[in-house]
Amino acid sequence: MATTRLMPLHTGKGRDVGTAVSDIIDYAENPEKTDYGRLITGYECDSRTADAEFLFSKRQYTALTGRTRGSDDVIAYHLRQSFVPGEVTPEEANRIGCELAKRFTNGKHAFIVCTHIDKHHVHNHIIWNSTFLDCTRKFRNFWGSTRAVRRLNDTLCIENGLSIVENPQRHGKSYNKWLGDQAKPSNREFLRVAIDAALAQKPTDFDALLQLLRDAGYEIKPGKIPALRGKNQKRFIRLDTLGSGYSEAELRAVLSGEKVHQPRKRIIRPTPDKKVNLLVDIQAKLRAGKGVGYERWAKVFNLKQMAQTVNYLTEHNLLEYDVLVEKTSATVARYNELSAQIKAAEKRLAEIAVLKTQIINYAKTRDTYVAYRKAGYSKKFLAEHESDILLHKAAKKSFDELGVKKLPTVKSLQAEYAALLAEKKAAYTDYRKARNEMKELLTVKANVDHLLGTDRREAEREKEHGQR
Numbered sequence: 001m002a003t004t005r006l007m008p009l010h011t012g013k014g015r016d017v018g019t020a021v022s023d024i025i026d027y028a029e030n031p032e033k034t035d036y037g038r039l040i041t042g043y044e045c046d047s048r049t050a051d052a053e054f055l056f057s058k059r060q061y062t063a064l065t066g067r068t069r070g071s072d073d074v075i076a077y078h079l080r081q082s083f084v085p086g087e088v089t090p091e092e093a094n095r096i097g098c099e100l101a102k103r104f105t106n107g108k109h110a111f112i113v114c115t116h117i118d119k120h121h122v123h124n125h126i127i128w129n130s131t132f133l134d135c136t137r138k139f140r141n142f143w144g145s146t147r148a149v150r151r152l153n154d155t156l157c158i159e160n161g162l163s164i165v166e167n168p169q170r171h172g173k174s175y176n177k178w179l180g181d182q183a184k185p186s187n188r189e190f191l192r193v194a195i196d197a198a199l200a201q202k203p204t205d206f207d208a209l210l211q212l213l214r215d216a217g218y219e220i221k222p223g224k225i226p227a228l229r230g231k232n233q234k235r236f237i238r239l240d241t242l243g244s245g246y247s248e249a250e251l252r253a254v255l256s257g258e259k260v261h262q263p264r265k266r267i268i269r270p271t272p273d274k275k276v277n278l279l280v281d282i283q284a285k286l287r288a289g290k291g292v293g294y295e296r297w298a299k300v301f302n303l304k305q306m307a308q309t310v311n312y313l314t315e316h317n318l319l320e321y322d323v324l325v326e327k328t329s330a331t332v333a334r335y336n337e338l339s340a341q342i343k344a345a346e347k348r349l350a351e352i353a354v355l356k357t358q359i360i361n362y363a364k365t366r367d368t369y370v371a372y373r374k375a376g377y378s379k380k381f382l383a384e385h386e387s388d389i390l391l392h393k394a395a396k397k398s399f400d401e402l403g404v405k406k407l408p409t410v411k412s413l414q415a416e417y418a419a420l421l422a423e424k425k426a427a428y429t430d431y432r433k434a435r436n437e438m439k440e441l442l443t444v445k446a447n448v449d450h451l452l453g454t455d456r457r458e459a460e461r462e463k464e465h466g467q468r
Helices: 017-028 047-065 090-104 145-159 175-179 187-200 206-215 248-255 282-287 292-315 321-374 379-384 386-402 410-467
Strands: 002-010 040-043 074-083 111-116 123-129 219-221 227-229
Touching: 002 145, 017 047, 017 111, 017 123, 040 047, 040 090, 047 074, 047 111, 047 123, 074 090, 090 111, 090 123, 090 145, 145 292, 187 206, 187 248, 206 219, 206 248, 282 292, 292 410, 321 379, 321 386, 321 410, 379 386
Parallel strands: none
Antiparallel strands: 002 074, 040 111, 074 123, 111 123, 219 227
């Protein structure tokens, strides 16, 4: 899944055209963000001199057309394309960014694509010249261009097997909100990763390790407990606050060979599995009013899902339809069985909770109720001990409703409650697995049924056409 944001680039106050172009390009081409320029691609321009080439084309445009504009002139367009962490490699992101820019501009504008890898998420900065390659026209930022970029971006994601935003919101979100509960790495996480990388280079001693960290851009603050600060950090971080395995004593033990270093697990979102989705009923959508653009998208989407369906059938050895039906039925039955098991456990857990409360209330009020009975169910006694007597009656009524003939002990109920909780927890693991498997199989079977039905309808049409 990738999100996009399109931003026209103006000169702004206090800047000329050359300065405005070079400022944004210098930021996009930052070597520390683009693996020292390896992830920069230029189209019809040299990325190292793109600002000068963009400026020269604008002067040619003015000379050829005689048209000039003021400070509101758009000199370039800046498109930001962000990907979900772990879903795409930097090289793939750069290639997709180039394809997006070339398709959207129809190959008529020079552009550069800079892929940044300094954040938790890989993202592209795409900058294209507002002037055509032949310098006779300029890019027209039409109404709805942002939506057009998003739709083209979704098409590219589908073609490359990436997920898309199903229901995009009208107003954008910050990266942290868009990413959800997966927080970006903290400065301590970055420092631990840097220490891991330095240790991998086999430094001879602790001073050599600190020198490697200096080379990596960290400032060292010596003292009783060394502290380090990265380029974008406001405060120093002490080694003893990094967690187990990263204190000075532990690092020295690793360097001397007395201990083996165990790197902390990095905060990286795992690559999501490519799940099979239901095929789109294109004809039904067209009848509902969808246009030609949607039809093109749906055809590509269906091709992807058909390929995913075939892969699933092959990987799970379900190439015969009867085997697929049998497997689907067994999985649905297993899911229903586990669901019933969990519901039964939850029902019994609720009963035990009620029973424990009522047994305690019954025991606490028993003597009062015995006295009330010996008093001949006196109204005066009832008025004086009404709350206890009502609790005792409620407990007895609850026992009758639950069918309890002999009261169990609270200790035995607690043991049963703990056993049921453990059983429910174990069943939930199998339940989630069975649910996911059932959803996949039902989707795959629905796709197969759809394809078989389509083939059958086409065969019937051909038969009717032949009879005519």
